Amino acid sequence: MSRIKGMQALFKRHRQPGDIVFAWVFFAVAAFLFTQLGAQSPWMPEAKTFSQPAFWPTVSVGLMVVFGALHLLSSALSPRLTGRLSELGFWLRSAEYALWFMIYVFMVPWAGYLPTTMLFGAGLALRAGYRSKSMMVSVLLLSIVIVVIFKSILQVKIPGGELYQYLPGPWRSFMLTYL
Amino acid sequence: MEIFYSALNALLDWQVLLALLIGSVGGVIIGAIPGVGAAVAIAILLPATFALPPLVGLTMLLGIYGSSMYGGALPAVLINTPGTAVNALTTYDGYPMTQNGEAKRAVALSYSASFVGGIISILCLIMLSPVLARIAPMFGSREIFLAALLGIVLVVLAHRGQVFAAGMLAAFGMFLQIVGLEPVTYSKRFTFGQTWLTSGVDLIVVVLGLFALSQAFLLLTEKDNAPEIKALEGSLFSGLKELWLYKRVASVSAGFGVLMGMIPGVGEFTAQFMAYTYAQKTSKTPDMFGKGSPEGLIASEAANNAVPAAAMIPLLALGIPGEALTAMMLSVFYVHNVIPGPQLFQGQMDLVIALYLALLILNVIVLCFLLISSNLLTRIIELPTRVIGLAILLLSFVGVYSLRNSITDCALAAGFGVFGVILKRLHLPIVPIILGMVLGGIMEIKLRSAMPRLKTPLDLIDRPIAMILFALILIVIGLHMRAFIRRQREKTLAIELDNR
Numbered sequence: 001m002s003r004i005k006g007m008q009a010l011f012k013r014h015r016q017p018g019d020i021v022f023a024w025v026f027f028a029v030a031a032f033l034f035t036q037l038g039a040q041s042p043w044m045p046e047a048k049t050f051s052q053p054a055f056w057p058t059v060s061v062g063l064m065v066v067f068g069a070l071h072l073l074s075s076a077l078s079p080r081l082t083g084r085l086s087e088l089g090f091w092l093r094s095a096e097y098a099l100w101f102m103i104y105v106f107m108v109p110w111a112g113y114l115p116t117t118m119l120f121g122a123g124l125a126l127r128a129g130y131r132s133k134s135m136m137v138s139v140l141l142l143s144i145v146i147v148v149i150f151k152s153i154l155q156v157k158i159p160g161g162e163l164y165q166y167l168p169g170p171w172r173s174f175m176l177t178y179l
Numbered sequence: 180m181e182i183f184y185s186a187l188n189a190l191l192d193w194q195v196l197l198a199l200l201i202g203s204v205g206g207v208i209i210g211a212i213p214g215v216g217a218a219v220a221i222a223i224l225l226p227a228t229f230a231l232p233p234l235v236g237l238t239m240l241l242g243i244y245g246s247s248m249y250g251g252a253l254p255a256v257l258i259n260t261p262g263t264a265v266n267a268l269t270t271y272d273g274y275p276m277t278q279n280g281e282a283k284r285a286v287a288l289s290y291s292a293s294f295v296g297g298i299i300s301i302l303c304l305i306m307l308s309p310v311l312a313r314i315a316p317m318f319g320s321r322e323i324f325l326a327a328l329l330g331i332v333l334v335v336l337a338h339r340g341q342v343f344a345a346g347m348l349a350a351f352g353m354f355l356q357i358v359g360l361e362p363v364t365y366s367k368r369f370t371f372g373q374t375w376l377t378s379g380v381d382l383i384v385v386v387l388g389l390f391a392l393s394q395a396f397l398l399l400t401e402k403d404n405a406p407e408i409k410a411l412e413g414s415l416f417s418g419l420k421e422l423w424l425y426k427r428v429a430s431v432s433a434g435f436g437v438l439m440g441m442i443p444g445v446g447e448f449t450a451q452f453m454a455y456t457y458a459q460k461t462s463k464t465p466d467m468f469g470k471g472s473p474e475g476l477i478a479s480e481a482a483n484n485a486v487p488a489a490a491m492i493p494l495l496a497l498g499i500p501g502e503a504l505t506a507m508m509l510s511v512f513y514v515h516n517v518i519p520g521p522q523l524f525q526g527q528m529d530l531v532i533a534l535y536l537a538l539l540i541l542n543v544i545v546l547c548f549l550l551i552s553s554n555l556l557t558r559i560i561e562l563p564t565r566v567i568g569l570a571i572l573l574l575s576f577v578g579v580y581s582l583r584n585s586i587t588d589c590a591l592a593a594g595f596g597v598f599g600v601i602l603k604r605l606h607l608p609i610v611p612i613i614l615g616m617v618l619g620g621i622m623e624i625k626l627r628s629a630m631p632r633l634k635t636p637l638d639l640i641d642r643p644i645a646m647i648l649f650a651l652i653l654i655v656i657g658l659h660m661r662a663f664i665r666r667q668r669e670k671t672l673a674i675e676l677d678n679r
Binding site: 016044071087150 | 227363397403565568596607619622631
């Protein structure tokens, strides 16, 4: 009995709610990748072991499986924690902002960098719970400053919006180049 | 001497100096905002430096790299929240000093200790240069492979209590690096027939996702928080004078920072732990540690600020990054066509010296800036966290999208952002993923180029440096196993005593 308890003590550690879910998912992904090794990284017939394109995938996926299994084991042997579901809820809520980010990404080539950034900044500020005029003005100013620094001054590669094509001549080239 | 003048001449260009000023001041400001950090700033700004001349772009990002920890001490002392992760230990004594009404003293001491740590570290870097220039060419493919392997082993074992998690995440990083076209035979690896995966997963995309976007998502999802800070009254220059009283602690702590910074995979936390333990053991008032001890504060700040310059040693000499930030800096060097490694010391010594001088100047700029503008910085710390999250999100777009104008990159970064949120919430380490990606790539290339010249795998360690590195790997693993077994025995003994 004490040996079993000793084994548990060997793997037990401090963890957070939701750790076991992550451990299971990571291990499942690692195991899936392991099953795909042959198909996704074939061994060449004449190459030496260390020169095989499949050598490092085998090493990395193999290590993922081994360490993933050990992590899962240690998570399973640690005391159960409450709050797992609320933690999963937090992860999902954070994914909402990933969606916001992707909408922003899709809008820029169409509506242009400056208008999209201002619109996105204001929208996100409202979503974050800010309602005051001063906050809105600050966010809009921040958006303009970011665009001016990166696009106008540093000339970072961000394409002009398709909507800019409908602007009158001199404005169009200015907006396409600088904003 | 001619090389020195050439380096100085390159550095005195107005564009380079301006970039250094922007980088240094920007790094302090970014470091002072809790949760942002230098890795985020470097990742965002890296694409913006593509168009700049190499030394201008390098010095700007080097400025951010070398100065962020200075700024991170301010919120650690004033509101018990470290600006960057490595300032966590500063809260132990810095915040109690603030609570005891010694905020100004704590801030002044932390700046001074950081400055001393930084300068000592750069001086070591400069003094070690001739040695590095001689040793670096002795590192062939097999030595670099073994050094990278040592780095991976250390980064995994350095995560005490989380070795399995660190191991699986480092392996995940290595896996991310192999996705796409294999560079020699051009065979596809883990692309699952998807064309968007053939170009692989870019390190910057992963860094921006795991560090920047994840922080933005986290700040936007969590409760809003806007800390209130009392203004600091009086001059902060007294810190330098007071630091003289604790010169032993400051210099020894900086020494630990230099030593630990040079070893890939170890970094600031170990250096701080060793410095803090030393300071406590040798202090006349060890009971004060954790309750507002100036020595504890100095040990923490001098040690952590000595690491960045020291971490440049394996990076510049061997092309091996020791932690996430130097991994980022490696990308910065590559982007600007500067290839760190043994050849750098032979072919571009003037650039190396220019970088050392830039590091030296940035420490002076940062100290001057902090001594006169700390109250201004406290206004930035008072920004509501959701506004910071919003700003990071807007800035991250620039970093990811301008890399290749790829929507796929943005989607990947967003995915890594959510993954980063999960890791942060579970208190799992992110750094092993980044080092796994970088060191995994180095190991693959170097092992492949080393093996054709070897008759048996044992020939891998037939040269002195290779043998030393291999012995070090075995010693590190052996020591870890011994400590693990000892802890296990103690635990079993405790259980048996409980049963009786």
